[in-house]
Amino acid sequence: MSKPIFQLKDVVKTVYPNGSKPLNILDHINLDIFPGDFITILGTNGAGKSTLFNAIGGNLPITSGNVLLNDKDITKTSVTKRTRFLSRVFQDPKLGTAPRMTVAENLLLAEKRGQHRLLKPRHLKREMPKYKQITSQLHNNLSNRLNTPTGNLSGGQRQTLSFLMATIKKPEILLLDEHTAALDPNTSQELMNLTNQTVSNQHLTCLMITHHLDDALKYGNRLIVLNHGQVEHDIQGADKANLTKDQLYQFFDPQQ
Template sequence: MTEVILSLKDVTVTVNKKQNNETRILKSINLDVHPGDFITILGSNGAGKSTVFNVISGTLPVDSGKILHAGQDISKESPEKRAKFLSRVFQDTKMGTSPRMTVAENLLLASKRGEKRSLAPRHMKAKINEFRHLASKMGNNLDHRLDTPTENLSGGQRQALSFLMATYKKPDVLLLDEHTAALDPKTSA
């Protein structure tokens, strides 16, 4: 039997339970992800694609069913704990980066995903050339914006940064939510 890295078992999500318009937005979702799998989720606007990512990353609780990582039930684990093995690029380019922090500082945080984080200047010094090299690969001038707060980047630059941050530590599971929506064709490639 091959290893299953991530598994959704009969995952159901209901929202607005306290109001009178209770809505089930996910109904018995089942999914097995094996190492190396590249899975595409298709659906019209409002179908529930981002909601699937919210329950996998833990920002939205499941009502019933389970989420397993390498066989372990993580349904009750915090998003911070799940960040040890999982990262995400959001559709909304304002999510996923810290707006007041610079590009380089965001990358430094990403290099410590799942660890105790600190932004000591000596850590930055050791990494800055690597960050510049990584950013230059995106081909959208991000390497000349290392000292710019991310709130002052273009949407496309922010999305490219978000992608670099999500992939820096090579997570077991990478969730890409319309991750090229803000990018021009060259940067998407």
């Protein structure tokens, strides 16, 4: 069996809501993520889903425990340095893109992620055929708007751009934080198809938070259910393939 690419070891995040008793919003989480894993993540509001992503991304310092990438402890590594190996797409289409820059400029910026910035020619025109091809994967007219400021795009176009920016340089870890939740059903389905195709073709290691039970069942090789800051279920392989929606509902039934 392959070694984990990413690990959370006994990770705790403690907060003190309104000065009251301590609350562990991540409660001694242990999680091994293997190369090529596509993990869908479910949980009720307050289960710790976004906190988990913030701990992985470095946006939220953890109280105790360790975060490892390829056996290297990155617990103290900054958000900026983590962008060298990690990409994230948020629920809000407005996040993750620069609104005053054009579509092509945003893609060029994404290709430079994690690199030292130098004063040198951008060679943007040279890259335009490639960006035309990349943005034509969905039939939402994004490929004809390469010179349009991103702030003038529709929500679906902007979220497609965010996803393309996150995957244009193959990240070691891809975090999808309900990235289709703000889209209409048709646009959501198109972006999910592109997501699945990209994760498969690029052999990406991906974690995806979703509230859509159908998507959690359909996509990925693992399904994790979070509850009260803990991994309550980690369903893999044939067990996930055979899981039904009715069985999944039972995980959220307090009487079960």
